[in-house]
Amino acid sequence: MKKLLTAASLLALTTLPSLAEPLKIGVITTLSGPAGYLGEQVRDGLQLAIDQEGGKLGGVDVELVVEDDGLKPGNGLQIADKFMNEEGIKLITGIIFSNVAGATVPEVVENDAIYISPNAGPSNLAGAGCNKNYFVVSWQNDSLHEATGAAAKALGYKKVVALAPNYQAGKDAIAGFKREFGGDVTEIYTQLEQTDFAPEMAQIRAAAPDAVFQFHPGGMGIAFLKQYVQAGLSKDIPMIVSEPSADGVILNAVGEAAVGLKATTHWNADFDNEANKAMVAAWAAKHPDKPLTTYGQQAYDVGLLIASALKKTGGIDDLDAFRAALKEADFTSTRGDFKFGPNQHPVQDWFMVDIVAGPDGKPMWVTKEKLRDDVGDVYAAECKM
């Protein structure tokens, strides 16, 4: 009975897919709750890359299967299980948060499916925990903040107050910042889900540093920026942040108060390359009411990467060939230079941007200078593949 079934399903497998069944890509992402806009950006970014090619990636018909993980690790795992075992999906992407990735990614990559991260790049999967089926297109978490440290150093700051929430990503952020900065850092840890930062503002004023570095993504970042300006600190103490604390959505919610901020990023909308121009124009046409953020861009690049590999292999039935094609990263990234390091995390450039008032009065990023050239991450050396 069981043999018969396997035989039947084998038959089905070999005959059916070639009949123009589109290749399914599983997208596990966060769409509910306050962080929902991040998942929305990732979904829309991927879809945009597919639409640009008329429903294909690399000449192969593809279809996105999107599901909301609700920011729960257990749900992420369950969806991955369903994707792989019920729908036969071999290519998965989309996770926003490190803790969902921690539960989900090992399950995917150990079952001969490919996971390509459009956002989270936690350290526990970058070093000894790396895997040949795991690719990160965005960044390793630490490098986000190393760039900001480098920027603070380049700007000549000596004494900085660094603030981040008291959880792993927050501590990693400050550690990453210090690694490249080298100056005097006063650390202040805020609480998870904190909304009122008045006590911290008073501490910053009392410390009178050259600059402030803070890492508060999403709603926390909005509240922090507003209160920083309202406390009158923005006049005297410059603030420098990494990209998650000043994305387009945060800037829109804060408004002109964000002008004057400095940020570091791996990508900006004003980059002068064809791939980027095409993406920015297409996004503006399709989503005029939503700003394009790095989350959307990262997902778009995931689409381009998949397209480059599919162009060579024509499908993912031969997983080894597909993996090898992915590893070559033979595509023009919207960020410019891009290649994979030994742990299949990006080796890329980092930039400093100024936040200025745009033509419509809304704040926007303007690229100022390149900070770091072709850098990978500190965990790559621990990865043995």
Add this chain to the structure above:
Amino acid sequence: MNSRILAAVLLILLAALPFIAQATGQSALLSLASRILIYGMAATSLNFVLGYGGMVSFGHAAFFGIGGYVVGILYHHADTETLFWGFIPGTTQMLITLPAAILVSGAFAAAIGALSLRTGGVQFIMITLAFAQMLFFLFVSLKTYGGEDGIIVRRTNELPFLNTRDRAVMYWVVLAITVAFALGLRRLTKSSFGTVISGIRQNERRMAALGIPAYRYKLFAFILSGMGAGLAGALMVNVLRFASPDMMHWTKSGELMIMVILGGVGTLVGPFLGAAALLSLESVLASWSEHWPLAMGLILLVVVLGTRGGLMALVTRLTGGRK
């Protein structure tokens, strides 16, 4: 009599689920079923103090998380070949990790219960919440064990003679433990101890007048309940192969409570039914539409307003059975 046949049929179906899942190609059913059984176990434990004992604990995720972290921490030390507190070696043997999880969560339940049971009513709800939140923040700040990012447990705990890495085997292990747990709990509720606990819920003063030390009985029930939740947490980490502070967040305590209420307070099967309803709904609705919480919210409202006593009451009404 009828209910026995029903239970037997259900058990056979559950035991055959791995084959059914494979035959119908719905193998994600297996992980959904594992999660339902485990959450059901945690919810049943909560129901023991909440439904039978009248102690509304809003901090049961703490014990669930502690149980999970025992497995995670022991794995971490086995993996890195280090010692916990300088003298306890790690292990990946399920025969050690599960009892350890039960004992440790029982110890936490003893400490929290001893303090919390000095209050009652709404104050009990809030004080159990307070202790759970303190533990949540503690685990968030533990850098050695991954803090907010949690511990990835690369290998499921081992059992002699069984390959627990096989999903179906692990499911059967969970099923066997769940059945043993449910039977044990059934005996407990029908024992004289269970009668006293119910009696205390109905009228604590009368029980005290009968010379029964209510506080001690309640504390003992609370400890047992914490142990059950800890066992469920330990199994959850084995199935998810991941432990994180998310397991003890107050929303998780809320979710367990929702399962109990949705299924039917003070019934044995109710919490399992509640867990099954909540998790399947979430999984089915989420695959239909990204706006699934809207439908979920309305369904919950309809269930509360339309039935008294949750899904169990609905089932008994539909089958016309006496309760």
Add this chain to the structure above:
Amino acid sequence: MILFLEQLLNGLQYGVMLFLLAAGLTLIFGIMGVINLAHGSLYMIGAYAGTLAAMQTGSFWLGVPVALIAAALTGLVMEAVVIRRLYARDHLDQVLATFGLILFFNQSIILLFGRQPMFTQLPDLFSGAVEVIPGLPYPSYRLFIIAVGLLVALGLYLIINRTRIGMLVRAGSTNREMVRALGVDIRLLYTLVFGLGALLAGLAGFLAGPVLAVQVGMGEQILLSTFVVVVIGGVGSIKGAFVAGISLGVIDTMLRAFLPGMLRQVMAGPEADALGVGISSMGIYLLMALVLLVRPKGLFMAGS
């Protein structure tokens, strides 16, 4: 000294916010015996409605009545459709139903306004800073919030102690059955109290808008702290909510501001930071546990 004074003001402002939310919640809880988890949703609805109106009209002040009306209306509808059927039920059914309401309201906001947080602006009148004492500039909007909070407290005090409705409210939170037995239209009283609670939540939400992020789920972020205030203050007691709200705001702020520094005097930096933040995150829960162990019914149990 100046830093201490500034932190005291910060604590006061945070406490006032907590009080605005807790006042409604404690009344609803104490008088009707309803645990309303969806109280945070009313806060969110006030913030969205008011902010939207302020943006459309360009005037912050027009946002105030819109926020109040929207939250109160939602509250009244919620009471009539759902809450009213729950008065006779036990707390657990109320928890499940109001949890359903949270899901419903959050997703409705996403459907209506999308997932992106809203842009908010300070009123021109209060966009600057005021020198409270020489050397201490303080954001005038925060002073405004403190003033509004204190005014509301005074208003509630007058209503509860000087009017007939207030008398019924006091009686209701002490002995519900007795009020019913006296032939008072308890249903109308309940509706009024629920509407008032919703109104206060909406006001808090709108006032918080320019300081925080107006986004989906903002109500749940502050819900837990609000319940802590209600329980510490004593269920049903406005006075308790006021005292507990202000003290909690001040204590929480002071712990966060000064504890890591104090610990750093006696131990190494990183450990001091970790311990300091750990303790101050747990601060309000620790405080609640202690209060409940000493006074199981809270500080000001209504009617005692």
